[in-house]
Amino acid sequence: MGSSNRVVWSDGLFIKPQHFQQQQRYLEQQIHQRSLALCRSLYGFSALALNDEYLGFGRISLVNAAGLFADGTCFDLLRDDVMPQPLEITDASVANQLVYLALPLQSNTQTEICWPEEPAVHSRFQAACTDIRDLHTTQGDTHSVDLARVAPRLMLGNQDFSAYSTLAIGRILEQRANGSLMMDANFIPTLLDIKAAPRLQRFVEEMAGLMRERARNIADRVGAPGHNGVAEVTDFLLLQLMNRSHPRFLHLSRLPQLHPQALYEALLELCAELVTFTDQSRLPPPFVPYHHDLPEVCFSQLMQLLRQALSTVLEPQAMAIGLQERQFGLTVAPLHDSGLIGSAEFILAVKADMPHDDLRSGFVQQCKVASVEKIRDLISLQLPGIPLVVLPVAPRQLPYHAGYVYFQLDDNSQAWQMLENASGFAFHVAGEFPALEMQFWAIRR
Structure with missing residues (x-):
């Protein structure tokens, strides 16, 4: 029988820790499966920042990271959980290697909790004794409670991930002669919110500005004196597209949270419509399918095509x-x-x-x-x-x-x-x- 089945609570049951652990696994699995039924891409980073100073020493370290692993485990390293130890790069052949934040998968055979007094064992959680106040009593006192803090680690792409849930955080371009590391500034990590990738956030704002400027130029040309209504249907259709898309992307840029799949769909639709006006074939090219784990390729293609389309000067025929x-x-x-x-x-x-x-x-x-x-x-x-x-x-x-x-x-x-x-x-x-x-x-x- 699977480890995520519910506990049978019966009269006269002698309760042990296993009962509560199993009940917790059952509830977590129920929540995770219901979330997957809504969207298969509900995991990734909602916040991410690397320590640039450590790169100069040949190490990869995090300043902040928050989000959701693919197995449904939430984490916030800056507030509640354990910041992983810096990953020291000693192998010179690390060019184009991906770096991952990894968490051991839930297992029936492995201990989930690492206790402070025990030898260092890499587990899913690290126990931390925390004073918790009784909030349901007027004169509530505090009591020490052992809490489980998520304890991920940093790993290179050439390591074995079979027992881990992973999220890509960056790509190493090269290790210089002095040992310092150069990371790929264009890399897009696995995201739950595009604000964790400044490149995508800036691009949404850039699109809103470009479309606004393009709409103004077309409107000025259409309404110019002496134009005599010569504007082709193309001008009006393109102006309609810009007027429809600009408020949408302005709205997307102002959202407190935006999932990358929703952004991909909006960019895909805009790019396919713009090709009608800017490409001689009038047909969209084969687009790279959305890839949630490594979204860099699919977004890079759309970003290049959209910049090219919005910079194309359409002269009236x-x-x-x-x-x-x-x-x-x-x-x-x-x-x-x-x-x-x-x-x-x-x-x-x-x-x-x-x-x-x-x-x-x-x-x-x-x-x-x-x-x-x-x-x-x-x-x-x-x-x-x-x-x-x-x-x-x-x-x-x-x-x-x-x-x-x-x-x-x-x-x-x-x-x-x-x-x-x-x-x-x-x-x-x-x-x-x-x-x-x-x-x-x-x-x-």
Whole structure:
């Protein structure tokens, strides 16, 4: 029969210490199993701090550690339990070795308590005589009670852990020639609360700040004067994602306690959504599954992908180019980005108080398109400029405006060569086009 079964309390029972010990094991096991039914990852550190001074002497020591072992044993080394002895590193081949806080597993054959007067035996608990006051009596006195303090030890990853419940606390990068140790600053221990890993806590705050700044930039671009509603659906969807995620991560950064699995799920969801906007495949990459015992790998991948996604500059595919009216039917469109000449298609949208068919046929004949530097030569010599190709419908990248006819500048024509090193486009419109309105767009390929 298992050691965690309940005690049968019967009439006339001669009570011994074993009865109370067995009843305690039963209750602890019941609590532990019910906790596991809720979450399999309810163990790890809620607080952890290494002694940096001891590293210089080639030793690993703790300043503080609190949390829960995987077997359900709670510990708080700074307040109630036994601080483990420093682990002295004498083996030079310790590079990339993990260091663990280890506690002997419960056993039916091993003594759990180490008494002060007995020879040093590494047990689960160390007995400590403590004066306890009677709090249920007005004049309650104090009485010495033996209390069991959790007594873990520090162990290296190359040791035998078969009889221990362990929690990883760090990774040794190297031991220098003078014997001092260098620990991995990016290591993430087994956690019950991310505040025990400052790297994760800082990253949550960083994400909240980056998303706030990104939302402001998109909002400014969408509402900029002269934008004319050209913001693509992508801009609004990304702004919606930032506005939804920023308060969530701000909330997570302010929580007094946050389990790493909950953070992983939030980061995973955000990363998968951002890939839709920042990756050409529009599909999320294979994510490293959540690993509670060694969460460093799965979190490092998400942190790298999110930083990359939130730093990616998303340029609008369609960009409005301002038109400036000059004398004698001349309109110019200054081009501030010469790289658009070879990387974009240029669309001229025209509206006038006349039938669309007449506008389509007449405007092509009466409009001459060239560079700002060449337009006057073409007009005086009556030479053709860049041809206009009538589009049957408005390009999907542009906002729809009723009554407009759309023309594409033919970038395969010989006249297109005149735009090399040009400062912008020029349009000369002859003839009568009542209430003429024009818009000029560049659509990145």
